[in-house]
Every structure is written in C-alpha cells, then in structure tokens.
Amino acid sequence: MASYGQIGSLNLTSWIATSYFLTLTSFQPLYGKLSDIFGRKPCLLFAYTIFGIGNLGCGLARNINDLIAARIFQGIGGGGMTTVVNILMNDIIPLHDRGLWQGIINIISATGAFLTQFPICVVAFLAVNSMLNLPAQDDTNWKQKLQRVDLLGATVLVGAVLGLLVGLDRGSNVSWSMPLTIISLNVSGLLFLVFILVEIYLAAEPFAPGHIIFNRWMAVIFYTPLYFQAVDGVSATFAGVRLLPSTLSGVSGSLLAGFFMRRFGSYYWLTIVGYDCSTRGCFLVYLSSGGAMVNDSVNMVLGTVVTAFGGGIVRSPDILTQYMSSLYLLVSSASVEDRAVVTACSYLFRSLGSIIGLSLSSTIVQQLLRNRLRSDLHDTGSRSIDEIVNGVRESLEYTKQLEPDIASIVRNCYGWSTNKGFGFLTIVVFFALISAFFMREAKLG
Structure with missing residues (x-):
C-alpha cells in the first residue's frame, strides 16, 4: 500500500482501492446466494483461485492500468473469501466464540504483500479441498442452479x-x-x-431481499502513506514501516474484542469503545497533519495506532472496514435460513460505505490539491503552472525535478489538502460513533 506513490498517475491511485471494492461489493452479496445454491466449498475454492491469480497480477503489474485491472479481478475472489468464510463460521461456530476466531483470521489477513499472498492462496485451496467436508447443498444439475442466480x-x-x-x-x-x-x-x-x-x-431468489435491506477508516490508511511521502519526503518503504504499528494495533484490538465477546457474550459497549477510539485517533491524525500541529509525524503514527485499535474492535478481518460486532447483531437476529444472505448483505453495505468514503475523501483531496496548487503557484509567477499541477498529481517523483522553493510549495499543498481529507473522515467516524448508541444488542447464545 505504501509504495503506490511511485507508480505514476498519482491522481488515479484511489482507483487501486475503489476498483477492488467495485467487484468486491458487487460479488459479496451474490456469494451469499451462490453458496446456498452451489454449496459453501465450491464457492470458497473458486474465490481462492480468483483471488490468488489477482494477487499474482497485482504483484507483477508495471503501471497503474495493469494494477487497477488486476485489482478488479482480485475483488471477485476477495468478495467470496470474506463472505463465504463468515458464512461457514456462522454454520459451524457458536456466536459467542465467533469473536475469537474473527481475531485469529485478522492476524492472517494482516500479513503479506501481493506476491507473498499467492502461495498462501494455493495452500488454502489445497487445505480446504482436502479437509473441508460439508453435506451437498442441492442435488439439481448446474443449469437449474444457474437459473436461480440473480444476474440482473x-x-x-x-x-x-x-x-x-x-x-x-x-x-x-x-x-x-x-x-x-x-x-x-x-x-x-x-x-x-x-x-x-x-x-x-x-x-426470483434475490441476493439482497427487501425484508433484509430494510431491517471508514480505509481512507485514513490510504492517504497516510501519501502524506508521509509527499510532505515528509520519505521513501515508500519507510512510509510502510510507519504503518506497521497500526497493523499490530488493529490485530490486537480484534483479538481483545474476540476474547471479550467470548467471555461476556456482549458487544454493545465494546462497539461504542471501538468507535470512540477510532474517532479520537482520526482526530489526532487530523491535528498532527496540520490541523493544529505542524507536521508532527510521531503523533500521526500514534493517531493511526489508536484508530486501528478501535477499528480492530469493531471490524471484520478482510479489509479493515467491516464491523465485526454489527455483523453479530445481524446474524444473531436472523433466522437460520436467512443467515447466509444476511451475512452477504452486511458485507454489501459495508463495502459500499468503504467505496463511498474513499471516493469522497479522494474527491476532497484531489479537488483541494488542484485548487491550492493553482493558487499558490500563481503567486510565484511561474509560467508552467498547468505542467506542474499535472505532474505532481501524477507522480511524487516529479517533485524532485522542481526548484526547491516550488517543491516546498507543492509539499505544503499536499499537506494542506490531505489534512482536510483527514478532517472529513474524522467527522464521518464521529457520526458512526453517534449511530452506534442506537444499536440494539442481541444475546450471543
């Protein structure tokens, strides 16, 4: 994640995440119904295959277009992995033990880059194929099953x-x-x-039925390494190192939540605490990126740690944006026959939230960056404003070609615009905290 600032077309880098979420969001609810029609195991094996190939493509990508295309393909598999695994957990693991297993999965999902995940997918495919034995969901032929899929x-x-x-x-x-x-x-x-x-x-068999339909710190993680590289001038590797504490913190929060729910069978106040930590962490990131303090990288890292810890408490393991305790509320309140579809629909709306949150934050950052660059560069009397604006929005490497005073202006503009993006996300997480108080708790039996 931290290395995307080096691949060029920097103004399009939000599509690295949103292209993945596009197919992830579209296929997650579909997997819920597909797993009921074709069976859990075939759907999970298919997801592992597609996700593994997508990871390989991402690792071998040489430009942003290749990477975005691979991420689109990867999202098809990612949607199945997150959804079918949780459906299987609903089938075989008691609700009060789910939190612990969720935390264990979180540890696995937090490790590895694109290329290192490919052999892991191969191992997972072989393990599931040989060791997971489940009764067949349906004995009809595949054509009849396919007709039941909600393709429209x-x-x-x-x-x-x-x-x-x-x-x-x-x-x-x-x-x-x-x-x-x-x-x-x-x-x-x-x-x-x-x-x-x-x-x-x-x-005929909707993957998001009406009776279920009507019953965000992704962008912080996405734009923090960009801030470190554009404003502090550090390498992609060092920007990634600065994010490692938040990864460990998120895993710790998830495990803590799992043990708590297993011990007490409760998640209401745990969810409140998680969102409170995330709000405070996001606010600290906002303050230390220019909101009150001037480029305080230490406090920025601390803010990501606090945010990730809170996110780990309320988040499902796959992409740091899906809230674990709220999923338990839906599952514990649903009938047995609805649980697969409920799980899939919960991922649908959470992924939509991730897409909208990241897209809106990207819109804010890019719009403000473009306007601020034009304004500040105009004051310098530079004759190549359009060239500079386009160049620095496509690649951070372009900044190294600029005169020191112009490069300083560019860094300040990046810092200012990303700071406003962090401010927007702080408001979003705060409203999530407020909404959590209205959540109803069901007993985890």
Missing part, C-alpha cells in the same frame, strides 16, 4: 457503483460541470433505485 440484480448493482465512482473521479480530476460527471452521478442514483426494485419485485 448483480449487473444493475455493478452499473450503479461504477457510475458513482466515475462521476466522483471525473468531478474531482476534471470538472463537476462536464457532461460525463453529471450523467454518471445521475445514472448511478437511478440504478441504485432500480436495484432495490429488482430485488424486491423481480428477482
């Missing part, structure tokens, strides 16, 4: 999410008044409405 709903959902991402990206990088931006955002809103109608009225 899945297609509409992909279009809705894609329209949202394209609209936000074009608006922040080009213009909010350009036709593509306006059309994309309007079509996205319409397709989200169509998706709901399809699931309620048209789909």
